[in-house]
Amino acid sequence: MTENKRHIASIGMERFDDTLVMLLTLKGKLTHEDYQEITPLFDSAVEKFQGKGVRMLVDLEDFDGWEIRAAWDDFKLGVKYNAKFDRIALFGHKNWQDGAVKVMDWFISGETKSFHNYQSAIIWLTD
Numbered sequence: 211m212t213e214n215k216r217h218i219a220s221i222g223m224e225r226f227d228d229t230l231v232m233l234l235t236l237k238g239k240l241t242h243e244d245y246q247e248i249t250p251l252f253d254s255a256v257e258k259f260q261g262k263g264v265r266m267l268v269d270l271e272d273f274d275g276w277e278i279r280a281a282w283d284d285f286k287l288g289v290k291y292n293a294k295f296d297r298i299a300l301f302g303h304k305n306w307q308d309g310a311v312k313v314m315d316w317f318i319s320g321e322t323k324s325f326h327n328y329q330s331a332i333i334w335l336t337d
Contacts, residue, residue, distance in 0.1 A: 245280055267299050295319065
């Protein structure tokens with residue numbers, strides 16, 4: 211019997227006082243097929259902000275990376291929405307998070323920051 215490996219990207223919204231935050235949770239190793247399913251949901255979620263800058267928390271706690279084609283899908287999604295984001299917080303305990311933020315700064319017009327503490331990320335996003 212083979213072991214099923216769980217991989218998913220889920221999108222949610224949460225309001226903290228007056229600030230609406232998009233929550234993106236990544237788990238496992240994402241595939242191109244995952245992006246085919248999540249991209250329309252991501253498009254719809256970004257539209258909900260209607261002219262306001264998007265503040266997003268990306269939860270990387272259980273994230274294992276991307277397949278090559280999925281990494282390209284992720285890059286394209288970031289470029290498509292680069293001007294929509296006011297702030298993006300990466301939350302997790304990955305040794306590559308800080309480097310990812312430096313790369314994101316080249317492509318995202320808003321602020322990006324890495325956090326190892328969930329509450330600190332929320333405070334920064336809602337400040």
